[in-house]
Amino acid sequence: MTTHLFCRFISLALLFVSLIVQAIPAEQTIQQSTQVVTTESIANQSDNNWLSYGKDYLEQRFSELNQINTTNIEQLGLAWSFDTDYGRGLEATPLIVDGIMYVSGSWSMVYALDAKTGELIWKFDPQVPKEWTKKACCGVVNRGVALYEGKVFFGTLDARLVALDATTGKKIWDVVTADLSKHAYSITGAPRAAKGKVFIGNGGAEYGARGYVTAYDVNNGEQLWRFYTVPATSEENAGDATQEMAAKTWSGEFWQHGGGGTVWDSIVYDPELDQLYIGVGNGSPWNRRIRSPGGGDNLFLSSIVALNPDNGDYLWHYQETPAETWDYTATQHIMLGAMQWQGERKKVIWHAPKNGFFFIIDRSNGKLLSAEPYTKVNWAAYYDMETGRPVETENADYSQGPVYITPSSVGAHNWQPMTYHPNTGLIYIPAITGMFKYEEVEEYVHQWGHFNTGSNLDQGLLNNDLLAQAIVPKIVAGEVIAWDPVSQKAQWKIPRPQPWNSGLLATAGDLLFQGTGDKRFIAMDVNNGKELWSFDTQVGTIGSPVTYSVDGEQYVAIPAGWGGALGLAGGVEQGRQPAKGRILGFKISGQHQLPPLPEPAPRVQPPARITDDKEILNRGAELYWTYCGICHGQEMVSNGQVPDLRRLPTVFYDNFRQIVMDGAMSKMGMVGFSDVLDEQDFHALQAYTLDQANEDWELSQQPEWWLAIKRWFYDIVASILAWLSFQQL
Structure with a gap:
């Protein structure tokens, strides 16, 4: 009788150990598999x-x-x-x-x-x-x-x-x-x-x-x-x-x-x-x-x-x-x-x-x-x-x-x-x-922690109108x-x-x-x-x-x-x-379906332009290319994963200084630039941003039939310009 009980105890113990091992198969599989990854x-x-x-x-x-x-x-x-x-x-x-x-x-x-x-x-x-x-x-x-x-x-x-x-x-x-x-x-x-x-x-x-x-x-x-x-x-x-x-x-x-x-x-x-x-x-x-x-x-x-x-x-x-x-x-x-x-x-x-x-x-x-x-x-x-x-x-x-x-x-x-x-x-x-348009900078100043190329990064594409949007994909x-x-x-x-x-x-x-x-x-x-x-x-x-x-x-x-x-x-x-x-x-025969994409947020009219001074706007464009374009996109066209500066909610324009200069959003990845921008620089960058935002808004308010005609015309012009550009190369 004692022997029989002992055997049953051993059997139950072995079953218990077996269940424990089966309960952790994923970790055990990973360990055994990666352990054999060698040269x-x-x-x-x-x-x-x-x-x-x-x-x-x-x-x-x-x-x-x-x-x-x-x-x-x-x-x-x-x-x-x-x-x-x-x-x-x-x-x-x-x-x-x-x-x-x-x-x-x-x-x-x-x-x-x-x-x-x-x-x-x-x-x-x-x-x-x-x-x-x-x-x-x-x-x-x-x-x-x-x-x-x-x-x-x-x-x-x-x-x-x-x-x-x-x-x-x-x-x-x-x-x-x-x-x-x-x-x-x-x-x-x-x-x-x-x-x-x-x-x-x-x-x-x-x-x-x-x-x-x-x-x-x-x-x-x-x-x-x-x-x-x-x-x-x-x-x-x-x-x-x-x-x-x-x-x-x-x-x-x-x-x-x-x-x-x-x-x-x-x-x-x-x-x-x-x-x-x-x-x-x-x-x-x-x-x-x-x-x-x-x-x-x-x-x-x-x-x-x-x-x-x-x-x-x-x-x-x-x-x-x-x-x-x-x-x-x-x-x-x-x-x-x-x-x-x-x-x-x-x-x-x-x-x-x-x-x-x-x-x-x-x-x-x-x-x-x-x-x-x-x-x-x-x-x-x-x-x-x-x-x-x-x-x-x-x-x-x-x-x-x-x-x-x-x-x-x-x-x-x-x-x-x-x-x-x-x-x-x-x-x-x-x-x-x-x-790419390579052009030497007029005066090179090395800035640790910032982009240093010695070449002017402003490609001067056409200031974000429909013609610029048409020519980029062609070149x-x-x-x-x-x-x-x-x-x-x-x-x-x-x-x-x-x-x-x-x-x-x-x-x-x-x-x-x-x-x-x-x-x-x-x-x-x-x-x-x-x-x-x-x-x-x-x-x-x-x-x-x-x-x-x-x-x-x-x-x-x-x-x-x-x-x-x-x-x-x-x-x-x-x-x-x-x-x-x-x-x-x-x-x-995979049957999985992706969820539908979210609906786009409604467009909001940006604040009014603060200047039409071409010298200030050109300076703002230069600063944008130097410090902002690498993330927010050339011609201020964002990729959708980083905020599009032309289409920000009003609160961001209202707090533009705190964000751009003081780094109010640093913890979200948007650092401040007060170490390289002075007051005149900030004014120029803000002016250029609002100018581009208003141009984009004005385009969005035009009738769709008129925009379609303009896109068709600009597409033809862009094709000719792209062809001429490549002929010169």
């Missing part, structure tokens, strides 16, 4: 997962999954959606490991979701001060996280690197990656992890930062090494052969302006050659005549640099744009590949940076193999293959007056990732077409370019009405996915770019798509939320938008 698993992962920013270390963003393909793509439907906490730009690439999705959002928030249902598992708020918007060039965006050995790593807008427990979302360690006492650093790029280290760069070149990349120990956040991308004073460079070499290519007291060269996006580990590649950004200020008045190439600006991942030692570099002066960064997506080149199999880097040339670089030694324009370029005629240097045109020099140059400062390709399809052999580039647009690296030419191009679109994803189902600035998520045929399917995302979509499989079912997911550099400053009016950015998950 080896990232390099050799299953296509069910997406373990690193570019999927694996090659960063080709190609998936062998083919359950969703050209034969059934029309059946693709929304499976789930998840609302993030903020309605700002979503630029992230989600990571997926065994059914769990990790994704970052605005203000450096991080979320862990059930990748099958979109249900929230945990979220982490790093508590970034909202005032930091003043120190970040391109919105409160974040491009993603890194997974490694049970941890989630991400950078914050206020320049911290944070490690979380992947199971619980609890913070393990948190380190400040920059000296913030003087310089305005930020982090928007995704970290990379390999060999027990996590690598991160930073942004802030226009604010006077000096660029570098740092390696930290994944276990405790200890700094292991740091590599500076621009030199400093001779005393600081002494004894460092690499910095001394770079300093010879600079002149003047360049360190007074920081130098720039921030590694704000692409960092790639090469497990085949055991090298770390970093893409280096633009100079600070942009204008090289101010930055380095005696000339010089200014290493390592606009370069790809190879480092030893163990200690950060310099291995080699290739400078794509020597002495860059147009904001032509080399921080764009670095893709690793292999190809036949002149009868020999080469391990290469494929790179399409801002400057408009597609580069093929031998990744064993940095030798240039090819540089051909993938879009219209007028700053350089070609690259001299013996020297590896561009041959600049007369048009490249804006020291004698304003010059229209293409690509623009936004670049022919920005941070949005490319993709490669091994069956077609093509690299698909989310490209941008456009021009700045987007493209998908299918580039053949073997023939070094485009096989086909597909236009996009908006220049600011998402990255690309290619799959073995012969599909090419992209989110667009005109509020769609689309699938194309990889062979010809033909559109096969589209979904109304309700908002301009710039985050990068991924695909994965859960329980044998393929999903495609993308973050949807409008913002980022051109999404803020581009003057692209988005109209009604969701209150919060979303993560969207799709599968075959």
Whole structure:
């Protein structure tokens, strides 16, 4: 009897333990899954997962999954959606490991979701001060996280690197990656992890930062090494052969302006050659005549640099744009590949940076193999293959007056990732077409903590009338370019009405996915770019798509939320938008529905103009371009996620001084500018704002039939002006 009772007790105890284990499956699954994310698993992962920013270390963003393909793509439907906490730009690439999705959002928030249902598992708020918007060039965006050995790593807008427990979302360690006492650093790029280290760069070149990349120990956040991308004073460079070499290519007291060269996006580990590649950004200020008045190439600006991942030692570099002066960064997506080149199999880097040339670089030694324009370029005629240097045109020099140059400062390709399809052999580039008016400022004054370019940012488009609204889309647009690296030419191009679109994803189902600035998520045929399917995302979509499989079912997911550099400053009016950015998950026969968009708020007549003095209004326009346009949009046309200064509620106009000068709304991200604006400046800025608000109001009061006629007429005029402009380039 006693034995029988004992056996029953043991059975009940085992059942009780079993029930406890079954009651916590989610956390247990996360822990077991992320624990196996290592250097080896990232390099050799299953296509069910997406373990690193570019999927694996090659960063080709190609998936062998083919359950969703050209034969059934029309059946693709929304499976789930998840609302993030903020309605700002979503630029992230989600990571997926065994059914769990990790994704970052605005203000450096991080979320862990059930990748099958979109249900929230945990979220982490790093508590970034909202005032930091003043120190970040391109919105409160974040491009993603890194997974490694049970941890989630991400950078914050206020320049911290944070490690979380992947199971619980609890913070393990948190380190400040920059000296913030003087310089305005930020982090928007995704970290990379390999060999027990996590690598991160930073942004802030226009604010006077000096660029570098740092390696930290994944276990405790200890700094292991740091590599500076621009030199400093001779005393600081002494004894460092690499910095001394770079300093010879600079002149003047360049360190007074920081130098720039921030590694704000692409960092790639090469497990085949055991090298770390970093893409280096633009100079600070942009204008090289101010930055380095005696000339010089200014290493390592606009370069790809190879480092030893163990200690950060310099291995080699290739400078794509020597002495860059147009904001032509080399921080764009670095893709690793292999190809036949002149009868020999080469391990290469494929790179399409801002400057408009597609580069093929031998990744064993940095030798240039090819540089051909993938879009219209007028700053350089070609690259001299013996020297590896561009041959600049007369048009490249804006020291004698304003010059229209293409690509623009936004670049022919920005941070949005490319993709490669091994069956077609093509690299698909989310490209941008456009021009920019470069013009030296009359007198350069460096302002720490503010934008410093040495170039007049006022594009003088036409003062926000209907003609300006008509011409902007005709001179700045987007493209998908299918580039053949073997023939070094485009096989086909597909236009996009908006220049600011998402990255690309290619799959073995012969599909090419992209989110667009005109509020769609689309699938194309990889062979010809033909559109096969589209979904109304309700908002301009710039985050990068991924695909994965859960329980044998393929999903495609993308973050949807409008913002980022051109999404803020581009003057692209988005109209009604969701209150919060979303993560969207799709599968075959998905039936989920997005809620309807909110009705627009009624228009309110602004206060009357306070002056018609053209000199004051012109000064106000100049100040707007310098301090406000980067967030509130060119020609004062907002993207819808940041207040449109032409259409504010009356209370904001009544408290304009308290907001603009005193920072009354700093805790909401709108900082004050009393440190750079005096009373006359404030008066001019207020006058210009009210002038634009009244012009916009007056247009809205005209009969719709009359506006339609005017839009039709201005559209014709804009087409002619755009055609003439491009003929001159």
